[in-house]
Amino acid sequence: MSFVDILIGIFDGFGVTASVTLWGMAYAVPFALVFGILQHFTTGPVRFAVTSIIEFWRSSPVIVLLFVFYYTLPTIGITLSGITVAAMALGLNIGGYGSQAVRAALQSLDPGQVEAGKALGLRRIQILMLIELPQAFKAMTPTFINQFIQLIKGTALVSLITLTDMTFRAKEISQLQYDPVGTYTALLVAYFIVCYPATIFGRWVEKRVAISERTQGEI
Amino acid sequence: MQVDALIGSRCASQRSEAAVDIVSLNKWYGTFHVLRDVDLRVEPGQQIVICGPSGSGKSTLIRCINQLERHQRGQIFIHGCEVSPKTRALHELRRDVGMVFQHFNLFPHLTVLQNCTLALRRARGIARQEAEDVARHYLERVRIPEQMGKYPSQLSGGQQQRVAIARALCMRPKVMLFDEPTSALDPEMINEVLDVMIELARDGMTMLCVTHEMGFARKVADSIVFMDGGRIVEQAPPLEFFANPQNERTRTFLGQIL
Numbered sequence: 493m494s495f496v497d498i499l500i501g502i503f504d505g506f507g508v509t510a511s512v513t514l515w516g517m518a519y520a521v522p523f524a525l526v527f528g529i530l531q532h533f534t535t536g537p538v539r540f541a542v543t544s545i546i547e548f549w550r551s552s553p554v555i556v557l558l559f560v561f562y563y564t565l566p567t568i569g570i571t572l573s574g575i576t577v578a579a580m581a582l583g584l585n586i587g588g589y590g591s592q593a594v595r596a597a598l599q600s601l602d603p604g605q606v607e608a609g610k611a612l613g614l615r616r617i618q619i620l621m622l623i624e625l626p627q628a629f630k631a632m633t634p635t636f637i638n639q640f641i642q643l644i645k646g647t648a649l650v651s652l653i654t655l656t657d658m659t660f661r662a663k664e665i666s667q668l669q670y671d672p673v674g675t676y677t678a679l680l681v682a683y684f685i686v687c688y689p690a691t692i693f694g695r696w697v698e699k700r701v702a703i704s705e706r707t708q709g710e711i
Numbered sequence: 712m713q714v715d716a717l718i719g720s721r722c723a724s725q726r727s728e729a730a731v732d733i734v735s736l737n738k739w740y741g742t743f744h745v746l747r748d749v750d751l752r753v754e755p756g757q758q759i760v761i762c763g764p765s766g767s768g769k770s771t772l773i774r775c776i777n778q779l780e781r782h783q784r785g786q787i788f789i790h791g792c793e794v795s796p797k798t799r800a801l802h803e804l805r806r807d808v809g810m811v812f813q814h815f816n817l818f819p820h821l822t823v824l825q826n827c828t829l830a831l832r833r834a835r836g837i838a839r840q841e842a843e844d845v846a847r848h849y850l851e852r853v854r855i856p857e858q859m860g861k862y863p864s865q866l867s868g869g870q871q872q873r874v875a876i877a878r879a880l881c882m883r884p885k886v887m888l889f890d891e892p893t894s895a896l897d898p899e900m901i902n903e904v905l906d907v908m909i910e911l912a913r914d915g916m917t918m919l920c921v922t923h924e925m926g927f928a929r930k931v932a933d934s935i936v937f938m939d940g941g942r943i944v945e946q947a948p949p950l951e952f953f954a955n956p957q958n959e960r961t962r963t964f965l966g967q968i969l
């Protein structure tokens with residue numbers, strides 16, 4: 493099998509890698525937004541609860557989360573598809589990190605912004621949606637893109653719960669061909685092909701944010 | 712007026728005809744007693760200037776009026792409506808009270824025009840076209856004619872503060888609060904902002920203004936309030952206030968700033 497053949501064989505698993513990534517984002521982004529905002533607004537015991545949930549997802553090893561959800565949930569009668577388990581475990585883990593970017597972005601805003609919104613008679617939720625979040629998004633975007641790339645790379649773990657992603661395919665091929673060096677080099681190239689465009693895109697967005705910050709600037 | 716009738720019917724405690732009525736107001740930050748038995752009455756159409764040394768509680772006092780700060784004791788009425796930490800629809804009350812901040816606090820992600828229309832559309836529910844007409848009107852009044860599509864950071868400090876005044880005026884407030892509106896400005900920009908405020912005063916806007924611009928105070932104020940240590944130490948019309956200050960601390964203060 494030539495290097496290109498191996499690469500093509502590995503890309504058989506691209507569909508799974510891509511769907512785990514995209515479904516993972518579908519968990520990560522809402523989780524990051526909701527919990528980041530909740531952490532920003534709450535105090536006392538509620539904040540403690542919110543923080544605990546974030547820390548649970550953020551601080552647990554993803555591989556352990558994967559195993560726990562894949563192998564133990566069925567024993568209590570909950571059977572989720574491999575993709576769902578993978579997207580949830582990876583997505584909420586990344587989302588836990590993302591929530592900190594959301595909270596930090598909200599907290600770094602000038603409190604005068606909220607005061608101006610209040611003084612104009614806007615409701616608190618309107619101030620969040622119309623004034624705080626649009627400004628915070630700019631600060632959050634680069635982090636989110638970085639985490640998207642982290643997520644792509646993190647999907648390599650799902651081969652351990654028998655999903656045929658790119659890494660799983662590489663394992664299969666290497667066992668058939670007795671060529672671990674060639675196969676895993678091809679796998680490295682495969683992830684590079686997938687991640688590099690995302691990195692370029694991330695840099696482009698970061699630049700755009702920096703430019704619009706320069707023209708719109710501080711208050 | 713219709714609006715007054717509305718407010719009258721909404722307010723449980725219809726107390727007085729004053730635009731702003733502050734009755735033995737007390738506020739603490741933790742154990743620090745920042746406002747002590749403050750009484751202040753502002754009639755509709757009056758302009759009151761508040762001055763005093765740094766830390767005397769001037770900002771805290773006017774920020775209590777629209778409840779950006781909560782007070783613990785005493786009462787505040789705006790056109791007969793009590794505002795307190797317990798007030799339910801604070802956001803509705805605040806629509807009638809404009810505020811201009813020392814650091815402008817314009818929304819940097821919105822254009823000048825959007826800064827002015829945001830609350831009209833979202834808080835007052837006015838259609839976009841109409842809101843933009845209102846905004847244009849007030850932006851012309853503060854002499855920002857050609858800058859409506861720009862972002863705040865593209866304007867000078869004086870221009871930004873005038874936009875901030877226009878933004879507040881768009882809501883057609885009954886009272887305007889100013890917290891040192893010119894003290895963050897370069898000297899050459901102070902007058903363009905003061906001129907706008909003088910015009911506003913001449914048009915009969917009810918104004919409460921924290922400032923150390925004594926020339927402005929002399930020109931427009933019906934009454935000057937001097938605060939020190941969280942109390943109103945002296946209150947008098949400008950002529951009397953400058954010519955014959957009663958209190959020792961007022962004299963010291965005037966000696967320092969004039």
Ligand SMILES: Nc1ncnc2c1ncn2[C@@H]1O[C@H](COP(=O)(O)OP(=O)(O)OP(=O)(O)O)[C@@H](O)[C@H]1O
Pocket residue numbers: 740743745763764765766767768769770771772
């Ligand atoms: N959030 C806060 N927590 C605790 N203390 C505060 C807070 N805000 C203000 N203070 C204190 O309350 C006092 C009055 O503050 P305030 O800002 O009202 O004074 P000011 O008269 O506006 O002064 P300046 O001329 O410097 O603006 C000051 O001693 C200040 O340190």
Ligand SMILES: [Mg+2]
Pocket residue numbers: 769770771890891
């Ligand atoms: Mg102050």
